[in-house]
């Protein structure tokens with residue numbers, strides 16, 4: 001069954017058509033790739049799915065329900081969460097505090113906390129801190145937990161971004177170029193973590209320009225060009241198609 005179903009979606013910026021009749025199915029538990037040349041519309045599609053950019057036509061369903069009218073945060077509550085090409089960490093805050101800031105529903109400093117007992121507030125924070133520590137260990141970031149996030153390498157920032165996403169306890173994660181600006185050792189690390197998450201049942205959709213690494217880990221991918229989906233299938237099948245080879249540098253992939 002499709003967890004995420006994008007049907008005939010169109011989107012434009014002024015008169016420019018960025019998405020033209022795009023359809024895509026992401027199955028529960030799948031690890032799916034989305035590739036395409038610069039400006040093909042991949043990030044725009046992520047933004048439309050997550051509600052950052054309105055669509056002009058078509059429909060989007062998540063877990064069997066239409067989400068077209070939901071705001072960004074309401075889509076996140078349903079379990080749909082994304083990263084951005086450029087990580088958005090709070091550079092002055094520690095890695096640990098960046099993770100804590102992503103914890104949903106912490107009421108320690110909210111008005112609601114006036115009606116909760118201090119013990120209840122402390123328990124919630126304790127639970128979030130335990131989750132942060134578990135995730136930092138999983139992501140191999142425990143050793144830099146007290147460092148300011150701005151000091152991390154490009155790859156560690158991507159791992160932190162993934163961690164902040166996982167704090168939301170999503171059902172489906174959408175990663176926008178997770179390997180961009182990351183050294184080969186950390187690409188391997190990130191790749192393993194993504195595969196491990198998927199092995200535990202997480203549904204994953206990845207936009208990536210590193211076709212070699214992506215092809216190694218995803219069983220299936222879509223290809224976009226000029227706002228349209230031009231191919232779908234296994235990496236070997238897709239990357240050998242003439243239309244795809246033409247889109248990529250006139251035939252050289």
Ligand SMILES: Nc1ncnc2c1ncn2[C@@H]1O[C@H](COP(=O)(O)OP(=O)(O)OP(=O)(O)O)[C@@H](O)[C@H]1O
Pocket residue numbers: 013016018036037038039040041042043044045
């Ligand atoms: N906010 C915007 N306003 C106007 N045009 C935009 C906007 N965002 C994207 N575009 C245009 O829409 C097209 C698709 O952009 P998009 O970022 O979705 O492509 P992409 O496939 O993610 O590319 P890349 O791989 O380079 O990130 C591009 O021509 C881009 O210039």
